[in-house]
Amino acid sequence: MTIVVLAVLALATVAGLVYRARYGRLRTHPGDLPSGLLTPAGDAVTLLHFSSATCAPCRQVRRVCADVAGTVAGVRHVELDADEHLDAVRELGIWRLPTLLVVDRAGRVASRTVGVPTRDDLRAAVTEVLAA
Numbered sequence: 001m002t003i004v005v006l007a008v009l010a011l012a013t014v015a016g017l018v019y020r021a022r023y024g025r026l027r028t029h030p031g032d033l034p035s036g037l038l039t040p041a042g043d044a045v046t047l048l049h050f051s052s053a054t055c056a057p058c059r060q061v062r063r064v065c066a067d068v069a070g071t072v073a074g075v076r077h078v079e080l081d082a083d084e085h086l087d088a089v090r091e092l093g094i095w096r097l098p099t100l101l102v103v104d105r106a107g108r109v110a111s112r113t114v115g116v117p118t119r120d121d122l123r124a125a126v127t128e129v130l131a132a
Contacts, residue, residue: 025113025115025117025121027111027112027113028110028111031092031108031109032107032108032109033048033088033092033101033103033107033108033109034087034088034091034092037080037085037088042105043074043105044074044075044076044105045074045075045076045102045103045104045105045110045126045129045130046075046076046077046078046102046103047065047068047069047075047076047077047078047100047101047102047103047122047126048078048080048100048101048102048103049061049062049065049077049078049079049080049098049099049100049101050079050080050081050082050085050089050094050097050098050099050100050101051079051080051081051082051097051098052081052082052083052097053081055097055098057097057098057115057116058097058098060098060116061098061100061116061117062077062079064116064117064118064119064122065077065079065100065122067119068119068122068123068126071123072123072126072127072130074130075126075130082094082097082099092109095114096114097114098114098115098116099112099113099114100112100113100114100117100122102122102125102126102129104129104132110125110128110129110132111125111129
């Protein structure tokens with residue numbers, strides 16, 4: 001019985017560490033947006049933020065995105081309610097909120113994150129997409 005308890009605790013610890021390491025980290029995730037979801041901005045990178053009215057971290061992502069869009073030229077922030085865009089949520093494989101997609105000028109997803117990214121990480125990701 002003791003071995004089972006220790007194994008469960010070890011597994012839970014590893015799962016928690018993996019979750020913590022991935023939360024809010026931007027990862028390269030190339031792909032296309034569902035047609036009609038967003039009009040590509042030929043001159044801007046779009047921060048596409050899927051949120052919900054009851055999601056507390058979504059408000060933090062909103063502030064981070066607004067800050068980056070306000071300080072980096074060529075960046076816009078678009079927030080979509082996940083409940084109102086369920087088809088897109090399913091097609092994009094969004095399982096948790098908040099989910100943030102960095103969309104390049106051509107309308108392709110360059111990177112994504114689940115959780116609250118840091119301003120510096122988001123600014124670096126956006127700058128990289130703008131330079132491409």
